[in-house]
């Protein structure tokens with residue numbers, strides 16, 4: 001794994017809990033990172049990270065982002081355009097597997113239009129629109145990485161178990177968005193690296209109801225996962241744009 005340093009200005013979307021919180025914490029503790037923009041939904045906050053940021057002398061910039069609404073995205077572009085330095089690394093860590101009234105489907109008979117719509121809205125459309133908001137603010141020749149947390153179950157080639165229709169398909173759609181965006185960006189943003197990353201099964205609210213079937217030693221802490229994701233993004237450059245990485249930097253089939 002490459003030991004390149006992390007860049008100065010980093011952005012984490014969905015920073016208030018789970019893997020996003022662990023990533024934000026790891027970036028604050030990193031030593032090379034100078035500023036961390038950390039987004040959360042309206043109603044949340046990141047005051048619990050203030051002390052850590054002060055301790056490490058890193059500028060923590062909490063930002064409300066509602067990526068489900070156009071004005072939320074437009075405000076986000078304006079905010080990014082006014083930053084003292086452009087973003088070098090952005091990680092989209094927001095996503096759902098379950099929510100009020102939504103559970104992963106074991107059978108096609110459990111699929112419901114409104115639940116499928118919701119999961120695509122958050123897991124597929126959300127990261128694409130965040131990437132769009134970010135790209136509008138980025139100087140064309142600025143080198144940066146946009147990494148969306150996807151999931152191994154989004155791999156169509158690797159689908160051996162079936163089930164989880166909505167979540168699986170929403171991550172497959174996310175992967176297609178990432179691949180397509182990376183192709184368009186080759187000319188428009190020639191130094192952009194746009195990738196999908198499977199973080200590995202991690203002990204968070206998202207996986208907690210489904211951890212019974214996880215093999216011993218295969219459930220990782222958010223801190224372990226954050227360290228691995230950062231290791232992957234450190235090793236990525238524009239030549240790997242449009243790829244789907246596992247947490248160990250190996251490639252996952254689409």
Ligand SMILES: NC(=O)c1ccc[n+]([C@@H]2O[C@H](COP(=O)([O-])OP(=O)(O)OC[C@H]3O[C@@H](n4cnc5c(N)ncnc54)[C@H](OP(=O)(O)O)[C@@H]3O)[C@@H](O)[C@H]2O)c1
Nearest residue numbers: 014017018019041093094095149151201202204205206207
């Ligand atoms: N944990 C795993 O084992 C695992 C495995 C494979 C892939 N992943 C992927 O990794 C990512 C992070 O998962 P996690 O385990 O950290 O989940 P988590 O602990 O449940 O955290 C989910 C994050 O997403 C945010 N979020 C959810 N719905 C949102 C919405 N509509 N708008 C904005 N933010 C929203 C949450 O914000 P609020 O606090 O405001 O709800 C929270 O910050 C997800 O994309 C997930 O699919 C996780």
